[in-house]
Amino acid sequence: MKTVTLFLTFIVVLGLSLPSVRAQVDHLATTPKLPDHPRILLLKGEEEAIKRTVGTDKTWNKLHQAILTESDVLLEAAPLERIQIGRRLLDKSREALRRLFFLSYAWRMTHQDKYLKRAEKELLTLSAFSDWNPTHFLDVAEMTMAVAIGYDWLYKDLPDQSRSIIKEAILKKGIEPSLDSKYNSWLKASHNWNQVCNAGMTYGAMAIYEDQPELAKRIINRSIDSIVLPMGDYNPNGAYPEGYGYWGYGTSFNVMFLSAIEKALGTDFGLSTKPGFLQTAGFMENMTGPSSNAFNFSDSGLNGELQPAMFWFAQKQKNPSLLWVERSRLITSDARQHIKNRLLPAAILWSNSVGITTIKEPESTMWVGMGKTPVGLMRTSWSDPNAIYVAMKGGSASTNHAHMDIGSFIMEADGVRWAMDFGMQNYETLESKGVDLWNGKQNSQRWQVFRYNNFVHNTLTINDQLQRVEGKAPITGSSSKPSFMSVTTDLTDIYKESLARANRGIAIVNKDYVVVRDELETLPMETTVRWTMLTPATAKIVGENKIELSKDGKTLILQVQEPAIVTLKTWPTDPKHDYDAPNPGTTLVGFEVKLPANTKSAITVLLIPEKAVKKTNTNVQPLQQWPH
Template identity: 70%
Template sequence: MKSVLKLLAVLLLTSASATAQTDHLGTQVSLPNHPRILLLKGEEAAIKRTVESDKTWEKMHGIILAECDALLGEPPIERIQIGRRLLGKSREGLRRIFFLSYAWRMTQQENYLRRAEKELIAISGFSDWNPSHFLDVGEMTMAVAIGYDWLYYGLSEQSRQIIKTAILKNGIEPSLDSKYNNWLNVSNNWNQVCNAGMAYGALAIFEDQPQLARNIINRAISSVVLPMNDYKPDGAYPEGYSYWGYGTSFNVMLISALEKAFGSDYGLAAQSGFLKTAAYLENMTGPTGNAFNYSDSGLAGGLESAMFWFSNKLKDPSLLWVERNHLLNDGANRFVKDRLLPSVMLWSAGVGISSMKEPKELMWVGAGKTPVALMRSSWTDPAAIFLGVKGGSPSMNHAHMDAGSFVMDADGVRWAMDFGMQDYESLESKGVDLWNKKQDSQRWQVFRYNNYTHNTLTINDKMQQVAGDALIISSSKNPAFMNAVTDLTSIYNQSVLKAVRGVALVNKAYVVVRDELETAPAETAVRWTMLTPADVKLVGKNRAELTKDGKKLILEVREPANVELKTWSTAPPHTYDAPNPGTIRVGFEIKVPANSKTALTVLLIPEKAAKTAREKVKPLSAWGK
């Protein structure tokens, strides 16, 4: 074992691909005894007091224990790889071990300890944790590290040796190999997840090889700053809603573990924009409970334990308004799917439901690599209007050709929707070149990924420019005319001289979408589309009536004149495309003369606003004023 550890230390110190080492920890480092990751010895008492004094947290605690009871009779996971990923098994391993370890810490019941030990031994016996797809290693290392640390004194010496060796051999050692550790130098969720996993592994075995552990943790602190830079300046996460839940949660897991073990996060939480990202995530959910699911995102969110860490850090319980709804309304079957769920018990700090008041601001705007604007008529009315619009570039990690796209909720219905992601394995298994982002790559042929199916423009039947980048150039929080304006020119610069889109929530009653275009010396074909799950009835050349769940929305084209609305199918054109039942695209096509300027103005009017006086829509140059 000593020779292995020495070899690993040499590998780490000489690895050319590792980020430059800064000694953040210093040489005089002393760590608490086990358990030292996230929850120190004796800190269970505070959680027990919370559980005993608050029915909501008593319920959550009970849900975790009930799931652990269900796991007692389940066989350990097996090393079954699907395509290029072992990730499903890594995530299930993390879920099981975190849950069971929490149950042991809180109850000291032997059956939880032995079931967790059985899982740990099985996972430690895997031939490897699939380093060619290193997310799998990152999550599995975190799982095993938590189990090793939290159960340390309940494990047999033989089990500890087996588990510790696996952390080193299957976790830390591959992270030193340049074939596998390119995530050290990227600014996306891979960096956050993998660095967190490796740091957990290092914390778990710190006393056995302190220099190696220091190097791994120092490396993580230096490297994770790369993706954390992407939260600048306002907290908007470039990869969207679902990947916020992934990357940011593991980033918080890393910071929280550092704080607990060393009493410092070495400046990570203070990185520009990072603490602001909690407001981004909260504002990304509409009153339907659905997220603004642009890029490779899912639609329905769940409880985000990291939000409790942010709320506690910022002393702002209003950041938990959406989490409050999950706590009150989600069933146990949803909660127990979250592999990080026990962390919410660690980070809740005993905050009660009554303290989780609605936010004061109705609009949030964030610049950065993927700028977004999010506005609503109310936080408390389930029938409120919610409107989100995005800029950004198809070149961003996990991005689609959706610059300028928007979503809209009203009367409890998501009227303007986004398909979000398609399962990666469903595409990769059919040979789709999914991760090539060149302009002419097969990625953009995937039906859900290009601009033809998003709520944006298609000009001259061309795809958006991958090299383009759409910025939000103005916004206003005026409650009578909340709005944001996005410059799409570089996204469409092969077809037009200028393209600018504005979206507005007018008097908290209806929505305006306005595009202003300046054409090149050639006639230009423009298509305006909106994807919807509603039934669409064309009731005039410029009007459509959308109905869903007994509710109604009017889509009205104010300009140009003489436009004729139409619909397009969402039937998938390729065998590799996912089916899209119950959806349709509605919109119009126009020909714009060469060397001219034109405006497209569309109103989206909920039924209850049908008789509301509608103002003349001003040019975008007057918005934001």
Template identity: 65%
Template sequence: MKTFLKISAALIFLGSSAAAQVDHLGAQVTLPDHPRILLLKDEEAPIKRTIEADQAWAKLHGVILAECDALMDVAPIERIQIGRRLLGKSREGLRRLFFLSYGWRMTRQENYLRRAEKELLAISAFSDWNPSHFLDVGEMTMAVALGYDWLYDGLPESSRSAIKAAILKKGIEPSLDPKYNSWLKTTNNWNQVCNAGMVYGALAIFEDQPELGKKIVNRALESVVISMDEYSPDGAYPEGYSYWGYGTSFNVMLIGALEKAFGKDFGLSARPGFLKTAGYLENMTGPSGLSFNYSDAGSGVGLEPAMFWFAARQRDPSLLWVERRHLLNDDAQRLVKNRLLPATMLWSAGVSTTAMTAPTSLMWTGGGKTPVALMRSSWTDPAAVYVGMKGGSPSTSHAHMDVGSFVMESDGVRWAMDFGMQDYESLESKKVDLWNRNQDSQRWRVFRYNNFVHNTLTINNALQVVNGKAPLTAVSKAPNFMHAVTDLTELYAESVQKAVRGVALVDKSYVVVRDELENKPAETTVRWTLLTPATVKIVGNNKAELTKDGKKLVLEVREPANVVLKTWTTEPANEYDAPNPGTVRVGFEVPVAAGAKTALTVLLLPPKAEKINKKTVEPLAKWPR
């Protein structure tokens, strides 16, 4: 009874606020018949033509159908919650139902339909979809709504009734309760995922709940732009690589559904920076195939279906250069882990793999909350030199104290690396206060999260200032001296008057990292660190050889003159920290006198660069603009 009254009150509140809510849809709304989400009736034909015309697309289609076959004898998902999350089950539900529904749409094989129906009924019978962690509800609602819509004509009325009741009661209605819908005002991926899920639910049962459906869609159009503003001005996604794959993918799923249902996206794709974000994602992958995994990013990479939507929208197949490699080379086991994989087929737009040519620009930069600069010597040479640097702030959603950090690779080896995230449950289960981002939060004692282990500076053995911000202050795409400069002063404001870092790719051959510091009236000790999976051999006070997989890189300190290189372990001190085998930190510490100015200049030299004349490294103010 209490739950009913809460939901009723929420519905009354939503209705009473309708005057304040912008009516994007208008009074008369007519939607296509089922199927109406993402792929309308008879729109399978262009996909079939793409499959027939290109072997790579035929392979991917076959991979999806093979996974459908593999699901035939797998038991439906059970409601098993891990910690505070049901999210793993929601994601597997979306994966299964998207795959099986695609299989049914493309082949009309009855076994795919019946297996999907079995999954839909099992999920619909859950006690709830865990609204206290609403991402779980967002993904589960999308899963069930998509299955309901795509399989509508093949489902018996009894199944339809049970499924649409679950969409309403376990998906949409909890989103009306203020206890569960704080995501409506957040700027992060929760906004994108949850709004997308609710819109899918609303579209699926629109004929049964037209007024509620309109209000859910209108609400989403007002809310999702809050998170989409994070792409401004250039498309750099503040939460990093992995969360781009999450938030942006669901944002595109939302836009794709709106376009099919209403014939327009209500201006969402035109939001500042949104279409540009495809360039960000493409440039975030190095020649080794590894991503620049700063912040709470995982180490995995894979096919990104959303990139095919961006490429089709912009008529630019070069945005698919990285995706082409996944499309051609990833094995089935890796591909089918992606719960949105069938969307790749929907957004293929008939593009052949031969049309997916390399980009022309070797450097990409973006401002915003987490500015980045991404440089490489070549898109087609697997041994190319690649370097990525970030600015930003530890206060940003999912951020680490990694401001000023960089990754670097050459000869197919990631020499300067980032650990990325630690599994949240492994920390939450041990009562780590992970989501508190205050300066003295326990979050910053997690080994992988603080500046001590990132490729940046540590001053006086102190943490970076959480609320400090580091913008990019200069960039250049000059072919022989690509570079970017970020002002780190606010991150070390308690210790120094000024701290600026520049990273350059010189002559497409080697990397220069230069830091310029100006002390306050007190002495400081500055530590320069590089985290690496390589074996490190100190071969002189200012030089170290890094070796891995039969390849070599030389780290050479040009200034100050009297440094002594050393290594530090990556074995963490806390029992809740993840182990870090096969890694080491290399760098140096230097004392800086009170009020003094100093410069730290480090060269990262692949073997080919050792044989060429290295340019004199000028002060950052003289780096060409």
């Protein structure tokens, strides 16, 4: 009786959650039957190509050996426990994915029984969890992917009883909760949740396909229909709205999804040809500065990391130069530094046998992306560690995971990041103190978090007000001309109630120094403009219009060209509330100016590396005369 009740409940949930199932296009109708196990990412016999790759390239071999060495470490690790932190089980799900991807890879590459047994132990432990925390569905998605890879890759060698337990967990704790409307709002989202959750559910469906063929087809069809929503955000040319950190999350799982369905079904149903999607590899490559750190706007960390998905993009585009940053990470760092990356084996799977040392640097030193969060990313060289790198963003604070950082920029020269961004604060540190973090409305508590508002970003603050959440700033022009590489943005909508007009342009002049120019038009009232730049350097005011920044034995001059009279300032970055993260070793530098009512004004600031102090041209043209 209990079994019948559960079955009827499942049918009802399925009917309620998938009202369009019967009307859905059956994308799988004309595709071949799924291959036998292993069918996810790496088919039977494809290990041999991987072995040839790691056998002929020292860098790939080091990465391969690092995965095996870490798998040996995992042999002695206690299985994961279901310990939730706040509302998340996500750290356990991510570690499960790392462990099972590594151990399953080690088993398929070596067929050493120790890896099989340890992976089986982890699979059974995870299957015995009470649930995979469907109220925070990312946790379910990553756990389902983890267990699906392990189940599929070890399938032929798992005992029947273990198989039965694991596939039941995939069904009951992974797939079935995704059919419940309480948990599946991500199906209609256009951000990383959609990408991650659809990928996880598809992996689960593919893993147990022979046992649940109709359900599996529905899940895969549903994912193909749903994932087009976030993939639409790469339009028109690849800028990812949520920034570096979430590109590494959302886009990577999107690629995991595409790679899996194409491998098993022979097609990705045209998804990879969606406008901007393949071009997003250019966005990601250019988001890393010469320091190897990321342009960490919005909710992102500073430290860059190896991105396995980039190897998939390079293969798709037949363009190994997209791997210039990955090449650097693999060659200059110990392979063991990458072992915390839970998708690391995928880099080898997608390597396409590319020789790491043969990868050439990109031809272009500038990348401009439009869309929800437009960016301009420019540098003077890909191979010079002392190159100037400047990155600026437009967009809107209303975008998922956004900060009030519209018009903000970061800048590097001589191996130092002079103009920086705090990036994200750990969510749990805010949520645990009751901060209403996910309410993005204009007057919400989110914008009181120190790191999230415009007061500490490298942008303008007008009349001590927050930027407008609903405002949007487009990129209005750009030039890759080496003598004046530049990008401009229109900030008028961001300051709509405080200024009549606001435009910002940033340029690298003659590969020597940087210009930041703002052109403002005031309303019928006196207006106070605060210009700020966050820096990790030691700041010293050395004149009426100059601040000397010093770090790591290098110096940079911040010089205000106009207005002629300003009062330079530095501000501390001490937290304002008990929930704010500490910000040691950082300072805000800049100035405030009062602009008369109904006037047009320009603010021009030069950022001059020490070797270019005598090369500056103080005649900066109006923005409308900048090359486009």
